[in-house]
Amino acid sequence: MKFFTLFLLASVSAYAEPDWPAIETRALDLLQRYIRIKSINPPADSREAAALFKAELEKAGLEPRLYASGPGGQTNLLVRLKGRDSSKKPLLLLNHFDVVPVDPQRWPVDPFGGVIKDGWIWGRGTLDMKGVGVAHLTALVTLKREGIVPARDIVMLSTPDEETGGERGVQWMLANHWSELNPEYVLDEGGMGARDVLAPGKLVFGIAVGEKQMLWLKLTATGAAGHGSQPIPDNANNILMDALRKALDQPATGKRNPVVAEMSATLGEFSANKFTAAIQRNTISLTTLRSGVGDPPKANVIPSIAEATLDCRLLPGANADEFVSELKARINDSRVKVERLSSPTDAGESSSRTPLFETIRRVIAQHHPGAVVTPMLAPYGTDSVHLRKRGIPAYGFIPMLLNLETISTMHSDAERIPVDQFHKAIRIFYDVLRSEY
Numbered sequence: 001m002k003f004f005t006l007f008l009l010a011s012v013s014a015y016a017e018p019d020w021p022a023i024e025t026r027a028l029d030l031l032q033r034y035i036r037i038k039s040i041n042p043p044a045d046s047r048e049a050a051a052l053f054k055a056e057l058e059k060a061g062l063e064p065r066l067y068a069s070g071p072g073g074q075t076n077l078l079v080r081l082k083g084r085d086s087s088k089k090p091l092l093l094l095n096h097f098d099v100v101p102v103d104p105q106r107w108p109v110d111p112f113g114g115v116i117k118d119g120w121i122w123g124r125g126t127l128d129m130k131g132v133g134v135a136h137l138t139a140l141v142t143l144k145r146e147g148i149v150p151a152r153d154i155v156m157l158s159t160p161d162e163e164t165g166g167e168r169g170v171q172w173m174l175a176n177h178w179s180e181l182n183p184e185y186v187l188d189e190g191g192m193g194a195r196d197v198l199a200p201g202k203l204v205f206g207i208a209v210g211e212k213q214m215l216w217l218k219l220t221a222t223g224a225a226g227h228g229s230q231p232i233p234d235n236a237n238n239i240l241m242d243a244l245r246k247a248l249d250q251p252a253t254g255k256r257n258p259v260v261a262e263m264s265a266t267l268g269e270f271s272a273n274k275f276t277a278a279i280q281r282n283t284i285s286l287t288t289l290r291s292g293v294g295d296p297p298k299a300n301v302i303p304s305i306a307e308a309t310l311d312c313r314l315l316p317g318a319n320a321d322e323f324v325s326e327l328k329a330r331i332n333d334s335r336v337k338v339e340r341l342s343s344p345t346d347a348g349e350s351s352s353r354t355p356l357f358e359t360i361r362r363v364i365a366q367h368h369p370g371a372v373v374t375p376m377l378a379p380y381g382t383d384s385v386h387l388r389k390r391g392i393p394a395y396g397f398i399p400m401l402l403n404l405e406t407i408s409t410m411h412s413d414a415e416r417i418p419v420d421q422f423h424k425a426i427r428i429f430y431d432v433l434r435s436e437y
């Protein structure tokens with residue numbers, strides 16, 4: 001029996017397995033070169049990143065196309081691998097070229113160096129989302145090189161400006177090149193695998209099926225200017241502080257989101273952390289404060305204006321107008337103006353009852369035995385919202401096992417991913433893409 005099993009395994013692997021060590025080496029090298037391209041947004045110039053991807057795809061015999069979508073070098077890349085059944089709509093792999101800026105002083109390594117150290121690859125974008133982009137590309141290229149024709153067409157779209165809302169990226173492509181996309185499903189960033197993060201003691205892979213709505217507000221307090229030596233009650237800073245205290249003191253209201261309810265039915269009690277807190281309610285972060293007269297601002301002048309911005313994230317189904325009226329009612333001060341800086345999109349949730357979701361569930365179980373797979377609500381925004389708005393199921397899926405500290409490096413300092421998880425992500429995407437779904 002043992003001999004037979006060994007023989008069977010050996011013959012199957014000799015027949016079917018690509019040369020993974022060589023593929024992984026090549027992918028890691030590509031990721032290093034990709035990190036070294038400073039595709040910071042703003043300005044979202046993605047020409048160099050697009051050229052890097054284009055060359056790699058062409059070496060495998062694929063035919064990527066580039067679409068310039070703005071005057072600042074904003075460039076989208078689209079590539080298609082033909083599937084067996086042309087009557088089926090494609091699966092879209094969606095990733096973005098752009099990264100958020102860095103504060104290099106706070107990094108232990110060069111954020112654009114592509115440094116590999118102690119089993120980790122460091123750099124801005126490793127997690128969000130150059131690592132996944134290279135894993136998408138490598139899985140696609142490996143299918144092509146192995147001569148595997150997928151069940152349906154697979155299209156990969158890499159966009160230049162996800163970090164500022166996708167106006168020149170996904171939104172522009174949907175508006176101008178819909179016929180080349182028109183997907184059945186979308187795989188994007190979003191959820192990931194982690195132990196303890198969603199539920200204590202549990203290894204959970206969250207697949208994002210929805211995300212919170214992004215509502216940015218600006219508060220402007222107007223008071224009287226004056227000499228710092230003589231305090232006055234209508235000091236704009238005091239008015240603003242008072243308004244902020246009332247704005248941030250949110251009542252715990254809002255109905256339970258169905259995805260969060262399903263998560264809690266699957267996982268039991270949630271872990272207590274900022275991530276699980278954020279997906280269970282509407283949230284407000286105070287993100288900027290600005291006031292003072294002169295540059296640098298004078299310490300002895302009371303300014304007449306003080307400003308703040310709030311990054312509010314609403315659960316799907318929450319009404320932004322009601323949220324703003326309630327916030328204004330709490331502040332209840334005519335000296336404070338509340339303006340909207342963003343228009344939130346409520347795209348609802350994608351169904352997790354699809355063949356693709358089941359395929360993802362099965363593949364994760366093969367690579368991470370014992371892991372629980374659950375649909376998840378993402379607290380942050382992604383390009384998927386624009387696809388969900390069109391009724392297309394979009395799943396946010398970073399197939400890496402990460403800890404909370406690593407997840408927290410997204411948009412922060414010392415962003416990094418474990419090299420072995422990057423490699424594993426390639427294998428998971430490859431196994432999903434070559435399945436029937």
Ligand SMILES: [Zn+2]
Pocket residue numbers: 096128129162189
């Ligand atoms: Zn991202």
